[in-house]
Amino acid sequence: MVRLKDIAERAHVSIMTVSKVLRDAPDISAATKAKVRALASEMGYVPHAMAAGLRTRATRLLGLIIPGVVNPVYARLIMALEDRAYELGFDLFLAHTLEKPEREEFVIRRLLARRVEGLFVIPIPRLGDQPAIYSELSRLKLPLVVLGPAPEFCAGFPRVAADEISASREITQHLLDLGHRRIAFLSGRSVCPSALARLEGYRRALRDAGMEVDDRLILQAGSGIEDGFQSGLEIIRESLGVTAIQAVNDLVAIGAMNALLSQHIRVPEDVSVAGFGNILTAEHGRVPLTTAREPKFRLGVAAMEVMQNLLRGKPPENRTLRAELVIRASTAPAAVNAAI
Amino acid sequence: MVRLKDIAERAHVSIMTVSKVLRDAPDISAATKAKVRALASEMGYVPHAMAAGLRTRATRLLGLIIPGVVNPVYARLIMALEDRAYELGFDLFLAHTLEKPEREEFVIRRLLARRVEGLFVIPIPRLGDQPAIYSELSRLKLPLVVLGPAPEFCAGFPRVAADEISASREITQHLLDLGHRRIAFLSGRSVCPSALARLEGYRRALRDAGMEVDDRLILQAGSGIEDGFQSGLEIIRESLGVTAIQAVNDLVAIGAMNALLSQHIRVPEDVSVAGFGNILTAEHGRVPLTTAREPKFRLGVAAMEVMQNLLRGKPPENRTLRAELVIRASTAPAAVNAAI
DNA sequence: TTGTACGCGTTATCAC
DNA sequence: GTGATAACGCGTACAA
Secondary structure (H helix, E strand, O other), rough: OOOOHHHHHHHHHOOOHHHHOOOOOOOHHHHHHHHHHHHHHHHOOOOOOHHHHHHHOOOEEEEEEEEEOOOHHHHHHHHHHHHHHHHHHHHEEEOOOOOOOOHHHHHHHHHHHOOOOOEOOOOOOOOOOOOHHHHHHHOOOOOOOOOOOOHHHHOOOOOOOHHHHHHHHHHHHHHHOOOOEEEEEOOOOOOOOHHHHHHHHHHHHHHHHHOOOOHHHHOOOOOOOOHHHHHHHHHHHHOOOOEEEEEEEEHHHHHHHHHHHHHOOOOOOEEEEEEEOHHHHHHOOOOOEEEEOOHHHHHHHHHHHHHHHHHOOOOOOOOEEOOEEEEEOOOOOHHHHHHH | OOOHHHHHHHHHOHHHHHHHHOOOOOOOOHHHHHHHHHHHHOOOOOOOOHHHHHHOOOOOOEEEEEEHHHOOHHHHHHHHHHHHHHHHOEEEEEEEOOOOOHHHHHHHHHHHHOOOOOOOOOOOOOOOOOOOOHHHHHHHHHOEEEEHHHHHHOOOOOOOEEHHHHHHHHHHHHHHOOOOOEEEEEEEOOOOOHHHHHHHHHHHHHHHHOOOHHHHHEEEEEHHHHHHHHHHHHHHHHHHOOOOEEEEEEHHHHHEEEEEOOOOOOOOOOOEEEEOOHHHHHOOOOOEEEEEEEEEEHHHHHHHHHHHHHHHHOOOOOOOEEOOEEEEEOOOOOOOHHHH
């Protein structure tokens, strides 16, 4: 590959001059610039970012460490981060942990060896003390932004996450405002912090409204469409008198809705369904869902802002983002709901 | 950060010795190795991969350039590539093009500046001549693997893709075998190569069966659930006598299915719906779809194999992977279908 | 306005 | 077994 040296020789100038021209230094004559630039593009010069970085000690490299991309919820987050990184002139490493602590440690070490200037991490939830690699990261003072609900041991690092409890409370509140009194909650696995937060929001809204929480209305659903479908059928089977359903996420909500539709129960005329938005809602224009859209994209943008501040040496800050309520369709309880 | 030099000083040996120890060279005494290693880990030494790469001219860096991760179809592909890269000791850059040619060119140049050793690209479909950046890539002889259906101008690069025509043909064939004679095809945008391939497969199956292709049965649908929904309604409105629907992808299929359900037409009792699988099918256990599952994960693995061969200087090779037909439920045409 | 000397952190080579 | 020297490609600092 072409080096500055090659250009310098053919242009009969010093390497330094070429270097300056290509970085558009102010102290080079227009004539020299034109000549060198022409030559550079003719020769197909490609700068060597790593060599430059070695010299300047600035790599403009960031790392993103996530469990895996299969969860579509991360997709927009990745997009946002990559997009901001692009605009700021950073290149982004992607690494998966597959929820394995050893692998997490290993990939972090590898990115350290690449001299990344900062790291975005969705840590693997685990109990106990702070893993060695995290202690090392704080010793190194490497800018690190934790994304989403963080385990205990990440307390020392800045965190960017959505306020899931409030979001969930607002959904329930919205359904209550419409006059619903028996709202089913389709919950997820109890180890998942965000599932717990969403259930907590539901509980708080009911308490704030001075209502009892009827535990029979809280169904263990899981996190996929099929889980929601089964729970939807269960709601019908058990004749719980439900007029609205709130789900831990919108896959579950869509599943529940499908179950209702399959039994010829109309949504939203007979029942309202609410869930948390993820990528599917964009595709589900016709589905009458009330959703709290977790601002994944904004979350990515905020995470990058926090990162920038860290890079500039400013003190770490946490960001909690409000989720926005998106009301696609929702109705007050209807007479037909006795059918459920 | 700690450098070899720092360790060397404290160990009273030369930098070279430290370097050799850390790379486990055979010509260093066990005693020296033990001493240096202890010191290195005590001092928290992190190797500088970029500096080493500058010297060895091997960066062990790969780039992945895709339109965007929002399409969940890419998720498993990314996973597979990242996973293989991890095992082979490569780090992976992720870059988005957002379907913008300028941006594609720009990010490719940036990754070139990083001296990536190879590039995986999902090129932006566009007509006309080979864009300058691609010519440059072939001039540079940079190992490049094109993922998925490739535009014309990528003909010179090795390609790893699913055999979409055969997959589509098999779906149609399956529906024909069941006795369906009027199969609607919900097509996508005509610029999308994979949409065209799938339509072609449908056509071939009909031709192979000695049947005429009725162009009224080919509907321009788009690529999302809502598009499928509209086309589903259209099929009903137009009374086309359809007993089965094949869609360009499963989002469209699901949309069409929703439309049928909303009009109380049972699937698959009254009609069969077939589409291409992506991540949604996993979530749609209850949906009676016949799908051709594009082997995204295997596709990633194959792509990395091709890349490895290129890196070893072997000649480029194309890989076409068979898609597997997944029959979730499907029926022969029923009497009711006159309703459509 | 241009050029020289040196260093960034590492490794290849070869002498000791 | 170990170490001196040079080089990878580039940029900072300063001299000319």
